[in-house]
Amino acid sequence: MNDTMNIVELEQVEKRYQGVTALNKLNLEIRQGEVLGLFGHNGAGKTTTIKLILGLIGASSGQVKVFGEDPTQSEARNLRRKLGFLQENVSFYDQLTGLEVLQYFARLKGVSKKSCLSLLEQVGLSQAGKRRVKTYSKGMRQRLGLAQALLGEPKLLLLDEPTVGLDPIATQDFYRRIEILKQQGCTVILCSHVLPGVEKYIDRALILGQGNLLAEGSINDLRHQASLPATFHLQGRDLTLPDHWADKASQDERGVRLDIELKDKMLAMQQLVGLQGLENMDIHLPSLEDLYTHFIESHNGAGSAMNVTQEAAQ
Numbered sequence: 001m002n003d004t005m006n007i008v009e010l011e012q013v014e015k016r017y018q019g020v021t022a023l024n025k026l027n028l029e030i031r032q033g034e035v036l037g038l039f040g041h042n043g044a045g046k047t048t049t050i051k052l053i054l055g056l057i058g059a060s061s062g063q064v065k066v067f068g069e070d071p072t073q074s075e076a077r078n079l080r081r082k083l084g085f086l087q088e089n090v091s092f093y094d095q096l097t098g099l100e101v102l103q104y105f106a107r108l109k110g111v112s113k114k115s116c117l118s119l120l121e122q123v124g125l126s127q128a129g130k131r132r133v134k135t136y137s138k139g140m141r142q143r144l145g146l147a148q149a150l151l152g153e154p155k156l157l158l159l160d161e162p163t164v165g166l167d168p169i170a171t172q173d174f175y176r177r178i179e180i181l182k183q184q185g186c187t188v189i190l191c192s193h194v195l196p197g198v199e200k201y202i203d204r205a206l207i208l209g210q211g212n213l214l215a216e217g218s219i220n221d222l223r224h225q226a227s228l229p230a231t232f233h234l235q236g237r238d239l240t241l242p243d244h245w246a247d248k249a250s251q252d253e254r255g256v257r258l259d260i261e262l263k264d265k266m267l268a269m270q271q272l273v274g275l276q277g278l279e280n281m282d283i284h285l286p287s288l289e290d291l292y293t294h295f296i297e298s299h300n301g302a303g304s305a306m307n308v309t310q311e312a313a314q
């Protein structure tokens with residue numbers, strides 16, 4: 001396999017369930033070593049996409065290829081060994097120890113049990129490996145889930161809501177591990193409703209809405225596609241803005257607010273930094289959350305993203 005090969009290819013993929021179109025003509029290519037964030041509201045089609053890639057379901061039409069093969073074919077057994085999957089709300093048999101759980105999954109996957117101890121160490125569970133899972137915290141269970149997904153050194157890792165229930169430090173640890181896997185050439189698909197903080201760990205985001213592809217690209221690509229402004233907040237005394245910025249200014253609780261087109265951001269910074277009386281300046285670039293809201297609202301009409309976000313938070 002060469003480095004430029006697409007690990008996953010979806011071409012015009014549709015999935016219909018009794019009258020519901022869960023995915024509508026989705027095209028997607030994922031290259032080796034990429035970390036792709038898959039985002040969307042409840043029912044947007046994320047799990048359907050993951051199930052299609054895992055070969056658990058077949059497409060109603062279109063073509064799915066994983067490592068160049070159709071993942072639903074029985075000959076794709078070897079292909080499945082290259083996949084690791086961490087499902088949402090992972091649960092294990094509580095009476096077993098962490099090590100026993102991992103050894104059990106190693107056997108199911110046809111992987112040598114020898115790797116289990118080192119995997120527990122990699123996810124920071126070596127001390128707890130001999131304790132029963134019923135004594136594990138939510139974060140420890142999640143880490144055991146990750147160790148299970150990493151069995152057999154998968155080349156493609158699919159992670160559904162991997163950081164739900166993890167505290168901020170555990171979340172950072174988790175993403176650091178993803179970064180190491182990426183450096184080792186592993187391709188990662190990450191599904192999440194938790195958008196803040198994810199953007200620095202993904203190469204590309206894909207936003208789904210009601211089974212449709214709403215937007216796709218790096219955060220910078222999405223910022224340009226969305227044409228959302230950079231927001232400046234200025235604090236100081238008797239600030240007098242140059243005329244060409246003054247008509248873009250308004251006042252809010254954080255000071256003088258300026259919405260500047262992204263292409264003018266550097267020019268604005270240069271001009272504003274020398275402003276008389278300026279004591280502080282904050283710059284906010286459109287975040288993944290802002291972009292997500294923008295694309296969902298553009299698709300459904302303003303106001304609906306709020307419903308979607310509230311639904312997702314439940």
Ligand SMILES: Nc1ncnc2c1ncn2[C@@H]1O[C@H](COP(=O)(O)OP(=O)(O)OP(=O)(O)O)[C@@H](O)[C@H]1O
Pocket residue numbers: 017018020021022040041042043044045046047048049
């Ligand atoms: N087995 C099924 N039978 C009927 N409809 C289904 C089935 N599986 C999924 N759907 C429907 O397909 C659509 C997409 O569901 P999917 O589970 O892919 O969404 P999702 O983005 O993963 O949502 P969530 O964030 O809630 O997990 C939804 O309308 C869902 O109700």
